[in-house]
Amino acid sequence: MTAQILSAVFTIIIGVGGCVVYFWTANRLLDVIFPSRGVSGAAAIDNLRRQGYIRPWLFVGPAMLILAVYLIYPVVATLILSVHDRTGQNFVGMANYSWAFGDREFLQAIFNNILWLAVVPAACTFLGLIIAVLTDKIWWGNIAKSLVFAPLAISFVGASVIWKFVYEYRGEGQAQIGILNAIVQYFGGNPQVWISTPFWNNFFLMVILIWIQTGFAMVILSSALRGIPDETIEAATIDGASGFQIFWKIMIPQIWGTIAVVWTTITILVLKVFDIVLTMTNGQWNSNTLANLMFDWMFRGGGDFGRGAAIAVIIMLAVVPIMIWNIRQANREGGGH
Amino acid sequence: MASVDFVNVKKSFGSHPVIKGVDVEIADGEFVILVGPSGCGKSTLLRMLAGLENISAGEIRIGDKVVNRLAPKERDIAMVFQNYALYPHMTVAENMAFSLKLKGASKAEIETRVKPAAEILGLTPLLDRYPRQLSGGQRQRVAMGRAIVRDPQVFLFDEPLSNLDAKLRVAMRAEIKELHQRLKTTTVYVTHDQIEAMTMADKIVVMHDGIVEQIGAPLELYDQPANLFVAGFIGSPAMNMIKGRLDPENASRFIALDGTVLPVGKPVEAAKGKDLIYGLRPESMRLDGSGIPITVVVIEPTGSETQMMAKLAGVDVACVFHERVAARPGDIINVAIDTRSTHLFDAESGRRL
Numbered sequence A: 001m002t003a004q005i006l007s008a009v010f011t012i013i014i015g016v017g018g019c020v021v022y023f024w025t026a027n028r029l030l031d032v033i034f035p036s037r038g039v040s041g042a043a044a045i046d047n048l049r050r051q052g053y054i055r056p057w058l059f060v061g062p063a064m065l066i067l068a069v070y071l072i073y074p075v076v077a078t079l080i081l082s083v084h085d086r087t088g089q090n091f092v093g094m095a096n097y098s099w100a101f102g103d104r105e106f107l108q109a110i111f112n113n114i115l116w117l118a119v120v121p122a123a124c125t126f127l128g129l130i131i132a133v134l135t136d137k138i139w140w141g142n143i144a145k146s147l148v149f150a151p152l153a154i155s156f157v158g159a160s161v162i163w164k165f166v167y168e169y170r171g172e173g174q175a176q177i178g179i180l181n182a183i184v185q186y187f188g189g190n191p192q193v194w195i196s197t198p199f200w201n202n203f204f205l206m207v208i209l210i211w212i213q214t215g216f217a218m219v220i221l222s223s224a225l226r227g228i229p230d231e232t233i234e235a236a237t238i239d240g241a242s243g244f245q246i247f248w249k250i251m252i253p254q255i256w257g258t259i260a261v262v263w264t265t266i267t268i269l270v271l272k273v274f275d276i277v278l279t280m281t282n283g284q285w286n287s288n289t290l291a292n293l294m295f296d297w298m299f300r301g302g303g304d305f306g307r308g309a310a311i312a313v314i315i316m317l318a319v320v321p322i323m324i325w326n327i328r329q330a331n332r333e334g335g336g337h
Numbered sequence B: 001m002a003s004v005d006f007v008n009v010k011k012s013f014g015s016h017p018v019i020k021g022v023d024v025e026i027a028d029g030e031f032v033i034l035v036g037p038s039g040c041g042k043s044t045l046l047r048m049l050a051g052l053e054n055i056s057a058g059e060i061r062i063g064d065k066v067v068n069r070l071a072p073k074e075r076d077i078a079m080v081f082q083n084y085a086l087y088p089h090m091t092v093a094e095n096m097a098f099s100l101k102l103k104g105a106s107k108a109e110i111e112t113r114v115k116p117a118a119e120i121l122g123l124t125p126l127l128d129r130y131p132r133q134l135s136g137g138q139r140q141r142v143a144m145g146r147a148i149v150r151d152p153q154v155f156l157f158d159e160p161l162s163n164l165d166a167k168l169r170v171a172m173r174a175e176i177k178e179l180h181q182r183l184k185t186t187t188v189y190v191t192h193d194q195i196e197a198m199t200m201a202d203k204i205v206v207m208h209d210g211i212v213e214q215i216g217a218p219l220e221l222y223d224q225p226a227n228l229f230v231a232g233f234i235g236s237p238a239m240n241m242i243k244g245r246l247d248p249e250n251a252s253r254f255i256a257l258d259g260t261v262l263p264v265g266k267p268v269e270a271a272k273g274k275d276l277i278y279g280l281r282p283e284s285m286r287l288d289g290s291g292i293p294i295t296v297v298v299i300e301p302t303g304s305e306t307q308m309m310a311k312l313a314g315v316d317v318a319c320v321f322h323e324r325v326a327a328r329p330g331d332i333i334n335v336a337i338d339t340r341s342t343h344l345f346d347a348e349s350g351r352r353l
Helices: A002-033 A041-081 A095-100 A104-135 A141-153 A156-167 A179-186 A200-226 A230-239 A243-254 A256-271 A275-280 A290-299 A305-335 B042-050 B092-102 B107-121 B136-149 B166-183 B194-200 B218-223 B228-233
Strands: B004-013 B016-026 B031-035 B057-062 B077-080 B154-158 B186-191 B203-208 B211-216 B240-246 B253-256 B261-263 B276-280 B285-301 B306-312 B315-321 B332-337 B342-346
Touching: A002 A041, A041 A305, A095 A305, A104 A141, A104 A200, A104 A256, A104 A290, A141 A200, A156 A179, A156 A200, A156 A275, A200 A256, A200 A275, A230 A243, A230 B077, A230 B092, A243 A256, A256 A305, A275 A290, A290 A305, B004 B042, B016 B042, B016 B203, B016 B211, B031 B042, B031 B194, B042 B057, B042 B077, B042 B154, B042 B186, B077 B136, B092 B107, B092 B136, B107 B136, B107 B166, B136 B166, B166 B194, B186 B194, B194 B218, B203 B218, B203 B228, B211 B218, B211 B228, B228 B240, B228 B276, B228 B342, B240 B315, B253 B276, B285 B315
Parallel strands: B031 B186, B031 B203, B077 B154, B154 B186
Antiparallel strands: B004 B016, B004 B057, B203 B211, B240 B253, B240 B276, B253 B261, B276 B342, B285 B306, B285 B332, B306 B315
8 A cells, every 4th residue: 555655656757857857948048048148139030939939849849749649540540440450460451340230239229329419418408507506596506506416527437337136126025225126125116136127227327437437517507697797687687587487588598508517518428428338237138338349349258359440430430520520619719609 | 758856765685674765756858867986876766767677765757657576577667788798699680679669569550569679779781680780889779779669757777888998988988869859758867977077977976886976957066066975976077176274264264284375256254164065166276376386297288278287285286277287297286266255164074065
């Protein structure tokens, strides 16, 4: 334990210290190579201009290098892998893609992903918005907000473990320790094996992500709601709008941009959903999603680099347009109108 | 259109009273301005009339109806806010039509109400624009248009011009006044700017610290300020105040602390022996070789008039001359005081004598 803490501290010091040393040294070197003091005026101006031209590259350089190695290279490598066979040696053209669209499991995963896309972002945004509005009106609103926000701090795997207990099923005659079955039993129903009920189990998994992400939606939307000028709401009150009309016709349109950003951010997250499926069902009982299927083919039973890579490319193609739109929208929100 | 009455209206936020019993009567069609320094309660009073703040005690009537418990939309009022409060996601036309739409008016009816209002305010070419595409003055006009379209009993304005630059403010001032003359709707207007109050109002209500200091027509307040607060608040540059007492022998002579004798227009025998404040408007002095000597401190010629800071009876006084004055700082010039516009106040109570 102590050794681990020490090594963590050591790593942080090396990491942060390394950055400081790099930036300081690079900056100093630039000053030495193109001095702006102790030379003639014209030379100093020239050197200052050169410094101004080079310095941004020095500072941004390491980040660009790391991005290239860890982001751009994998994308290119995945694209290449996806047109090769299971060993990654022999070129097979689009065979992996045509396989995917004929594969029952892949189509099931696509279907499930679409289901997730239809439910989770909408549910998170809607619940987040409702909670944000309601908690603004009650004195214990901040406590409620903290409670709703808390799950965001839990990892997907951790959350899944918690919810596994919620959905837990014990055989007939045994005491049900899962709270959902306990409630069902209390009201006289029959306990169910929730996570292995095809089709509906998708929704039980979605609940977990909704539970986690509603807090995110709530926080962002809550601050957007606070940004609405009070005067517009007062003006609407005087214009004769009811509380409901003010909400739909005055408040929602003013935070529409933020709603869109929240919605798309969660959409991107949902497209990549993996941990929850892996931990809860591992894709069994027709609950698989694309990311988990990719993982299966790439690293586990499948052992087919080509097919795994092809699925990864498909996920990326689905995410990119939403991502671009999301970034544009976020920039517009941040940059004002 | 309707009259508006405030009857002993009070308002507290928690235990902190902000309106301490206000009585104002506003006649049908009148343009009334509530004016006072910030924190005097004028905006709160307006918001109480609008129904945006509740009333702690007293009664507010619009027409014959007590509106204390009515929701804003039932009061038949329209309000123009300081920051315009336009709906940013609606075009100019939609902003103006919003209240009508809520009432379920037909498209044709909305058109017949919005078009003339836009015409009056010169907004017709801007009807399809969004608020962010408009200048400050145009936004202000849209806010007024939104109010006009409703054809309310009372217009409320809450410091509508304070976000505009000086030049535009003067132009909008005239525009609002002209609009009132055209529509003749009862108007309650809040501002901290006494010039706005003087130039626009039929009647001014001067407020200070949650109470009404004086109610009257602009020139009435200027000529007969009821107390030191109104005297100092109305008029720019502000009235000069000089401490002293009346001559015990002759009530028409005011003797300042340093012994300078100043003429009193309307002698008040009863004020003899009391500590007094002598009020002198900057423009009630004129150059006169045989007058009272004053020492020039700063001189500011503006062309049409000459403003001056000078020492009179040991205190700094502002003077405005409607002629050109060839003096330099340090010079001593002589002025005569127009005794028709001198004021005497009780130093203790601040009341006019």
